[in-house]
Amino acid sequence: MEPRSSPLTTHVLDTTSGLPARGLCLCLSRLEDPDQQWTVLRESHTDADGRCPGLLRPGQMKPGTYKLSFDTEGYWKKMGQESFYPYIEVVFTITNETQKFHVPLLLSPWSYTTYRGS
Incomplete structure (x- = not known):
């Protein structure tokens, strides 16, 4: 279970099975100024x-541009799926670091959907 204090969360669902996408590798990055x-x-x-x-730990989030990168190829290969x-x-902007941000990802081998959740 995710800590309630984490200001940024994600949840990935495999829409082909209707189940959570377990073991999907991901990376969170922030775009740094000035470079x-x-x-x-x-x-x-x-x-x-x-x-x-x-x-993110509480206090680690600040306004800016963030990116969640999901290794979908690795996930589907583990599932035996092309x-x-x-x-x-998924690139998104955080303007108010006091808010909670949730980035869900609905995933299939041929498409994906994301949105700002609550």
Whole structure:
């Protein structure tokens, strides 16, 4: 279970099975000024519920542009499935670091959907 205090969460569901996407590798990065380079903040993988606990610690989030990169090719290969997208990058902007942000990902071998959750 994700810590309640984590200001940023994600949840990945495998829509082909209707189950959480367990063991999906992901990377959280932040775009840093002035050189506009991505700084890796956390590399992890989803748990049995398709979640990645503690992406950011309280106080670690600040306004800016963030990116969640999901290794979908690795996930689908483990499932014995061919896929179209080798990875998915979800880039989003945080303007108020006091809010909670949830980035769900609905995943199939041929498509994906994401949105700002609550």
